Amino acid sequence: MPMIEIKHLRKEYREGSKSKVALKGLDLELEKGDIFGFIGPNGAGKTTTIKMLATLLIPTAGAASIDGIDVVKHPEQIRSIVGYMPDFFGVYDDIKVWEYLDFFAAAYRLPRDKRPGIIDEVLALTDLTEKKDSYVESLSRGMKQRLCLAKTLVHDPKVMLLDEPASGLDPRARIEIRELLKELQAMGKTIIVSSHILPEMEEFCNKIGIIEQGELIVAGDVNTIARQVRGQHNIDISIVEDLPRAMAILEGMTDVVREVKITSGVRGSRRDEQGTQADAPSQLLQKTDTSGRGGVLQIGYVGEPDFEYLVLQALIQNGVKVKAFYTPETDLEDVFLRVTKGHVA
Amino acid sequence: MFENPVLRKELFLRLRIRQMSVLSRWIGSITAGILISWIYISILRWVFTDASSRTGSDVWSACIVLQVAITCLLAPAVAANSITQEKEQQTWDMLIFTRLTPQEIVFGKLIARYAVLIFINMLFMPIQLAGWMRSPHDVTFLTFGLTEMLLLISGLFFTTFGLFMSWLLNRTLFAIMCSYSFVVGGLIIITSLITAMLSFFAADDMFTKSPLMWLNPVMMTYEAMNPHDNANTVFFLAFGLLSYLILTALLVWRMVVGFRRFALMA
Numbered sequence: 001m002p003m004i005e006i007k008h009l010r011k012e013y014r015e016g017s018k019s020k021v022a023l024k025g026l027d028l029e030l031e032k033g034d035i036f037g038f039i040g041p042n043g044a045g046k047t048t049t050i051k052m053l054a055t056l057l058i059p060t061a062g063a064a065s066i067d068g069i070d071v072v073k074h075p076e077q078i079r080s081i082v083g084y085m086p087d088f089f090g091v092y093d094d095i096k097v098w099e100y101l102d103f104f105a106a107a108y109r110l111p112r113d114k115r116p117g118i119i120d121e122v123l124a125l126t127d128l129t130e131k132k133d134s135y136v137e138s139l140s141r142g143m144k145q146r147l148c149l150a151k152t153l154v155h156d157p158k159v160m161l162l163d164e165p166a167s168g169l170d171p172r173a174r175i176e177i178r179e180l181l182k183e184l185q186a187m188g189k190t191i192i193v194s195s196h197i198l199p200e201m202e203e204f205c206n207k208i209g210i211i212e213q214g215e216l217i218v219a220g221d222v223n224t225i226a227r228q229v230r231g232q233h234n235i236d237i238s239i240v241e242d243l244p245r246a247m248a249i250l251e252g253m254t255d256v257v258r259e260v261k262i263t264s265g266v267r268g269s270r271r272d273e274q275g276t277q278a279d280a281p282s283q284l285l286q287k288t289d290t291s292g293r294g295g296v297l298q299i300g301y302v303g304e305p306d307f308e309y310l311v312l313q314a315l316i317q318n319g320v321k322v323k324a325f326y327t328p329e330t331d332l333e334d335v336f337l338r339v340t341k342g343h344v345a
Numbered sequence: 346m347f348e349n350p351v352l353r354k355e356l357f358l359r360l361r362i363r364q365m366s367v368l369s370r371w372i373g374s375i376t377a378g379i380l381i382s383w384i385y386i387s388i389l390r391w392v393f394t395d396a397s398s399r400t401g402s403d404v405w406s407a408c409i410v411l412q413v414a415i416t417c418l419l420a421p422a423v424a425a426n427s428i429t430q431e432k433e434q435q436t437w438d439m440l441i442f443t444r445l446t447p448q449e450i451v452f453g454k455l456i457a458r459y460a461v462l463i464f465i466n467m468l469f470m471p472i473q474l475a476g477w478m479r480s481p482h483d484v485t486f487l488t489f490g491l492t493e494m495l496l497l498i499s500g501l502f503f504t505t506f507g508l509f510m511s512w513l514l515n516r517t518l519f520a521i522m523c524s525y526s527f528v529v530g531g532l533i534i535i536t537s538l539i540t541a542m543l544s545f546f547a548a549d550d551m552f553t554k555s556p557l558m559w560l561n562p563v564m565m566t567y568e569a570m571n572p573h574d575n576a577n578t579v580f581f582l583a584f585g586l587l588s589y590l591i592l593t594a595l596l597v598w599r600m601v602v603g604f605r606r607f608a609l610m611a
Contacts, residue, residue, distance in 0.1 A: 054442060055442070056438060056441070056442065076444060079442055079443065079444055080444055084438075084439075084442050086435070086438050086439065088435050089435050089436070089438070089439060090434035090435035090436045091434075091436070092354070092434075092436060093434075095354075103350050103353075103354050104439075104443060106348075106350035106353075107350045107351075107440070107443035107444065107445050108443055108444050109444050148439075151439070155444075
């Protein structure tokens with residue numbers, strides 16, 4: 001049974017006599033332990049989806065369940081297994097960090113005698129132990145963000161819904177939040193996280209969904225999506241020597257290799273360098289690397305993922321010395337730009 | 346009831362003087378204690394030493410008028426920011442996402458705000474009691490009981506109305522304005538104007554027998570303090586106070602029943 005199951009979820013808002021569709025029949029399934037990155041431009045429907053899962057908005061149509069519990073029929077049960085961190089949140093004034101957490105622990109009906117231990121644990125997890133007796137208004141924005149995350153964790157939820165948890169933070173605070181999310185991932189939590197900071201998303205999300213104008217355009221494994229979008233996925237091959245021969249071999253494998261780029265010795269990709277159409281790889285090689293020695297090639301692989309090894313095998317059998325053969329990190333920004341048009345719902 | 350986290354937070358966290366140093370807190374507490382004691386002693390000494398037989402009832406009447414004014418002006422205001430403030434500082438979503446029931450949130454907020462009003466009214470109690478003891482013939486037990494009931498019930502109703510407005514609206518300013526419009530504008534001014542207009546076309550006693558007028562807190566206070574005809578006064582006051590209690594119950598019921606649904610639609 002999927003941990004999160006969303007079927008044809010739809011939300012319409014009334015604006016006078018007209019209705020505005022914020023979400024147009026979203027379908028999604030996430031397994032336990034999945035970290036799902038929810039990506040989309042402002043107004044695409046991310047927050048609406050997260051709020052409906054958090055029982056804070058009633059869907060116009062469709063259904064959603066978390067751990068088999070319907071979010072509309074049993075909101076109380078959902079709130080006991082879900083942690084929700086809104087995109088914009090405030091903190092109570094004149095209250096200390098531990099009092100803030102104690103209030104929410106009590107609100108989640110945790111026994112009084114267990115609360116101090118739980119508060120210490122979440123403070124340690126969010127690296128706020130030293131701030132336990134500080135007033136919340138004295139915390140920096142990053143610390144408040146971590147405090148909100150600590151509050152979200154007090155009742156040990158199975159599922160966490162984090163709406164832009166790193167928005168408005170400086171680079172250090174973003175890194176701290178990212179590290180914290182990695183720890184939560186290691187704890188086996190199922191997390192839906194929306195963010196605009198795409199490079200960070202691809203670091204800890206095993207699945208992503210791109211939403212635009214209330215429609216989920218693509219969803220699934222990051223590499224699979226990249227493959228779907230580009231019709232290929234990239235493989236980096238580090239060659240010790242005889243780069244021209246390696247290129248010739250790869251250019252000959254037209255059934256599985258679509259394009260061959262030199263990434264070492266030439267800054268960035270050809271598209272980056274030239275803007276639009278680039279020279280053929282061999283011409284580029286002649287321009288930039290006439291030594292014939294080693295370098296790094298990037299190929300666009302269009303074959304079956306299980307048969308990538310055939311490319312490596314072909315190179316080795318032809319005497320090319322291969323130092324490394326690997327799939328680089330997916331350029332999520334590139335994927336995002338390719339599938340979205342910049343419209344809002 | 347004291348296990349209710351909302352009530353505990355409102356009472357124990359928000360009402361305390363936080364950012365002052367321990368020394369400042371001590372100095373502040375001692376100064377306030379001395380000031381209040383001095384006021385009490387001065388008034389009590391005057392009440393018990395003044396030769397006039399009306400002194401006790403005058404002091405008692407002044408206390409009641411002041412308390413009614415405070416109730417009408419303070420009760421809607423103290424409650425009108427209780428939920429809108431949470432909405433404005435963006436803590437509301439997090440609060441309603443917890444496992445707290447609507448009853449816990451509504452009653453927690455209501456009792457905490459009502460407690461402020463009770464506390465202020467309690468400060469008047471020593472002076473009231475002194476006035477009552479000094480003039481037992483002018484301030485009868487019935488009069489004393491009726492006015493206390495009036496203060497308690499009208500305070501509860503106005504506080505609940507303020508809370509209702511706070512639940513209904515998104516801005517504290519609007520909630521306070523609407524609460525004052527209802528209590529001061531509606532219950533005090535509009536009822537008087539309508540009844541005065543009606544009295545042109547009706548019998549002389551229309552003013553006192555108009556049901557609208559018996560919802561007017563000023564009129565109710567006047568009658569409770571001057572029970573010319575005990576039976577009628579008790580009847581009309583009972584009508585007014587019962588109306589207040591029924592309206593209070595309806596408002597609380599509306600908030601509790603519609604709590605999540607309204608929150609979800611907002």
